[in-house]
Amino acid sequence: MTPEEQDLVKGLVFVPGKGRRRTLDEVFAHFGESDGGALALRLLRDAMERRDADDVGMALIVKASADASGEEFLEPLIELSRADWHTRHEDVVRMLGKLRSPSTVPTLVEATRWVPEYLDWDENRALAVKAIWALGAIPGAEAREALEGFRDDENEIIRENVLKQLARRGEL
Template identity: 55%
Template structure:
């Protein structure tokens, strides 16, 4: 991804006290397309192929602005465990929103993996997001994944799995 592309896309991110500098229409015009969802998929693919961390961050912005769906599933699964980027929490959140049983194995792995750049996170945000994602997927496979997490050595993982299992049974 060209620096001017990523700069434009990252300027579309909002934060408290900061207005969005770039609109969805600005992005579509810049990339000469009317299909924002397709653009997000294309940018995800390019970032993965090039192992481009900045490009992936920008692609995630596009996907969250324009939406994503089943056509993104396989790529999100691959990105969940890829060690070349630092977007794992965002990727897991996106995968979780799909609520697709195809994502169970990837979410289960993300619940127990701590990338080196997240060693500092005692709250295990990546694990919690992955476990909540598992909790939102119907079916026996997700249930079994959560049951397996009850045996994890990490207390947060065990507790969050228990919360999700109770929620599923309520």
Template identity: 45%
Template structure:
């Protein structure tokens, strides 16, 4: 992402420009070419550029750009410890409901990132568990069953709740 693009995204985040002004001034028409945002995420992943991950995700959310095509890069990013967008990515993967995301959601539900070590509600794990429930495939149910064996009460109870919810 260029510095000019970063500044525009920062203005969009701060609501100091409208969505229309952003679209008019951004390098690429993201509605016509959402893959540009995917490219930004892929480069940010390689370069471990946390600001670009946040910015690209923000633009994707604002303009509703995310599709199944983004699943691979999102799964790579959700497992990386160097950024702080895990909960947003989990929420996005829940919305996409792709069976391809089962393994990365399961792994992430069991991961305690350093910046979240004081989160006693285990919000990221809970989001991943809800996503697994919404995917509702044999493989996602298998992962939920495994999570019911967790030593962590919050993880265990949420996995049980999801299995109960999807069995009705």
């Protein structure tokens, strides 16, 4: 994406007290697309192919702004969750959680355990917490068993969030 295209996409972000500077229709018109999901997927795959961390962020903004979801996002989001060349892991895990797909359980378990180098400072383990909450949103035994596997984790933050999710699911 050009800097101008990135600025256009950034205009979709809601800023409290100011709102949005751009509309989805403006973004769609610029990129010659009428479907937010299709545009987000195209931008995401392009950014991944080029390993462009900034453009991954832009694609995720389009995806979120268009409220795009669907099975077609599973593969690229799973791949991005493991990629060490970008810094949008928390957004990716949150989006995987919104898909509520049992096929994402192994990926979310991995995200609970993994601390990317750029997040090494984060004692609150925000990526792990987001992964745990995503697991909590997925129905079924596989997600419950994954959560149970972290019940005795050495990290108190992980244990507390697992217990909250199991309680919310009525499985404590």
